Amino acid sequence: MTPIEHVEIAAGRLQLRPPSDSEAADALAMLLDPDIARWNAGPDRLDLDEVRAWCRRGADWSDGGHATFSVLDATSGRLLGNVSLHKIDREQQDAEIGYRVAPWARGQGVASAGVAAVSRWAFGALDLERIEAYHAVVNVASCRVAEKAGYLFEGTLRQSYVYGDKRRHDEHLHARLAGDPDP
Amino acid sequence: MTARTGVSTLRKTPEVRGEGLVLGPWRAADAARVLEIATDPATRAWSPSMRPLNTEADALTWMSERTANADRLDWAVRDSASGLLIGRVGLHRFDPGCRSAEIGYGVHPAHRRRGVALRAVTAATTHAFTTLNLARISLVHATGNSASCAVASAGGFAFEGVERSSLDHGDGVRHDMHRHARLATDAGAVPRIGRTPVAINAGDLALRPWAPEDAEQLLAAVADPLIARWNPRLPLPDIDAARGWLASKATGWAGGEACSWKVVDAATGELRGSMGLRCIDPIDRAAVASYWTVAGARGRGVAPAALTAATEWAFTELGMHRVTLAHVLANEASCRVATKAGFLLEATIRDSCLLRDGFSDEHLHARLASDPRVGLP
Numbered sequence: 025m026t027p028i029e030h031v032e033i034a035a036g037r038l039q040l041r042p043p044s045d046s047e048a049a050d051a052l053a054m055l056l057d058p059d060i061a062r063w064n065a066g067p068d069r070l071d072l073d074e075v076r077a078w079c080r081r082g083a084d085w086s087d088g089g090h091a092t093f094s095v096l097d098a099t100s101g102r103l104l105g106n107v108s109l110h111k112i113d114r115e116q117q118d119a120e121i122g123y124r125v126a127p128w129a130r131g132q133g134v135a136s137a138g139v140a141a142v143s144r145w146a147f148g149a150l151d152l153e154r155i156e157a158y159h160a161v162v163n164v165a166s167c168r169v170a171e172k173a174g175y176l177f178e179g180t181l182r183q184s185y186v187y188g189d190k191r192r193h194d195e196h197l198h199a200r201l202a203g204d205p206d207p
Numbered sequence: 208m209t210a211r212t213g214v215s216t217l218r219k220t221p222e223v224r225g226e227g228l229v230l231g232p233w234r235a236a237d238a239a240r241v242l243e244i245a246t247d248p249a250t251r252a253w254s255p256s257m258r259p260l261n262t263e264a265d266a267l268t269w270m271s272e273r274t275a276n277a278d279r280l281d282w283a284v285r286d287s288a289s290g291l292l293i294g295r296v297g298l299h300r301f302d303p304g305c306r307s308a309e310i311g312y313g314v315h316p317a318h319r320r321r322g323v324a325l326r327a328v329t330a331a332t333t334h335a336f337t338t339l340n341l342a343r344i345s346l347v348h349a350t351g352n353s354a355s356c357a358v359a360s361a362g363g364f365a366f367e368g369v370e371r372s373s374l375d376h377g378d379g380v381r382h383d384m385h386r387h388a389r390l391a392t393d394a395g396a397v398p399r400i401g402r403t404p405v406a407i408n409a410g411d412l413a414l415r416p417w418a419p420e421d422a423e424q425l426l427a428a429v430a431d432p433l434i435a436r437w438n439p440r441l442p443l444p445d446i447d448a449a450r451g452w453l454a455s456k457a458t459g460w461a462g463g464e465a466c467s468w469k470v471v472d473a474a475t476g477e478l479r480g481s482m483g484l485r486c487i488d489p490i491d492r493a494a495v496a497s498y499w500t501v502a503g504a505r506g507r508g509v510a511p512a513a514l515t516a517a518t519e520w521a522f523t524e525l526g527m528h529r530v531t532l533a534h535v536l537a538n539e540a541s542c543r544v545a546t547k548a549g550f551l552l553e554a555t556i557r558d559s560c561l562l563r564d565g566f567s568d569e570h571l572h573a574r575l576a577s578d579p580r581v582g583l584p
Contacts (some may be wrong), residue, residue, distance in 0.1 A: 153381055154372050179368010183343055183390050186305050191473055192342065199384070201372050 025088030035084035035141035039092040050103035054126040065188040104129035108185035136172035160193035170198040225330030230282035233270040241266040306342040349382040360385040414468035432493035511547035545572040549581035
């Protein structure tokens with residue numbers, strides 16, 4: 025697949041760039057959060073070495089299948105969350121998007137602004153037509169992020185995914201098309 | 208960042224039997240038929256994966272790539288009687304963590320509108336839930352493909368949503384897609400296939416689906432004391448009961464549990480008897496036969512001929528393996544019918560039938576698809 029070139033995105037008070045193992049300590053603290061462990065788990069073993077390696081994998085966009093961004097406070101440089109575009113299919117021009125917000129950055133619109141910024145870049149730079157977002161129906165915070173980032177609700181998939189709690193959940197499917205209006 | 212990787216250890220294509228068809232591995236000799244499927248306009252429109260196939264060599268490559276791909280399970284669909292390739296069905300996008308997969312299918316243009324897709328999807332779905340232990344199978348089709356939508360609904364795949372502009376079919380147009388899914392825990396874990404009633408030729412006789420206007424003939428026929436003697440639900444008290452009896456036969460066809468026919472003289476259409484298959488079990492591939500002959504038509508081999516024809520049809524068209532019948536011991540005429548039609552006596556089952564004068568033992572007869580053919584006189 026075509027490698028994807030690294031990019032940095034400025035989005036108001038947020039800065040998005042490929043992950044760096046320099047933020048591994050904050051990334052570890054984020055991944056240890058129970059909500060994140062339940063809905064969007066990181067590596068199986070959560071220690072600093074594993075999370076450094078996880079950051080490095082996130083920064084390796086060479087196989088063209090994903091583009092993972094750390095979302096940072098543009099002023100302080102602190103990690104606030106991440107947004108990952110994955111399952112990128114340049115032929116079919118589609119991808120999936122996922123996101124996490126660190127416990128210390130919640131309730132400030134970090135995920136929705138980050139997802140909107142990455143989506144805008146992906147529709148332009150990668151020529152995508154459609155990006156999907158899946159979340160467990162009971163994860164209503166994720167539903168709000170999707171709606172605020174312009175991802176329309178398309179359906180409810182029954183018992184479609186086993187999440188970090190090892191339980192099978194119904195999911196909402198949301199998607200945003202290149203031609204959809206900005207939220 | 209949910210990982211949805213498709214990995215699977217499936218290597219060998221298992222043989223799966225369905226109603227009137229068999230799912231099995233691809234063969235090199237299928238190339239010409241595969242190409243006929245691939246170049247058909249409807250396939251071109253709705254099956255982008257087959258779009259690149261333009262020669263038999265392409266078809267051979269396609270078959271061998273699909274067979275070698277451990278992330279997929281692709282079957283050739285063959286007519287169980289003739290062995291002819293009539294379609295394809297496959298599972299892909301396996302997710303072992305979620306025990307889920309997606310199903311895809313296609314039917315040869317000469318074999319459409321006969322329920323091939325539904326029967327193939329049902330066989331593959333049954334295999335996926337029972338043998339592969341999957342929990343969820345998605346079925347995704349372009350919104351304009353109404354035939355596929357009908358297959359999804361009839362096969363028990365619940366509609367879940369419309370994915371907008373979801374798939375480029377290779378025609379440069381991105382299509383909206385319906386997503387349907389069936390869960391192993393959905394009611395009636397194996398979808399029953401409602402059938403359109405069909406007639407069967409049996410030489411001088413014909414087995415034809417009962418029609419609403421048969422009520423009066425039916426009422427008169429089952430007033431015969433010998434029929435009522437062996438069937439405590441008969442005779443029927445009035446014309447409304449006869450209409451109700453006919454309606455229940457139509458329900459059996461529609462729900463997939465039973466198939467029923469009037470047996471008539473093929474030339475005159477005159478009523479000779481009744482033939483039925485009930486308790487149709489698609490998992491064990493077994494059914495139960497029953498019959499009666501109108502008083503004026505007895506002693507002419509009507510029931511053995513009708514039973515033979517219906518049983519052969521159950522083996523070839525319904526994919527049944529075993530058809531049984533039971534008759535009370537005193538009903539020796541029925542025992543002769545069973546024997547003539549190749550139903551071996553297996554057992555005497557005690558007090559299994561409640562007649563008007565009390566419980567009666569029955570003979571259990573059965574005929575298997577693998578039993579030698581019987582030659583009727």
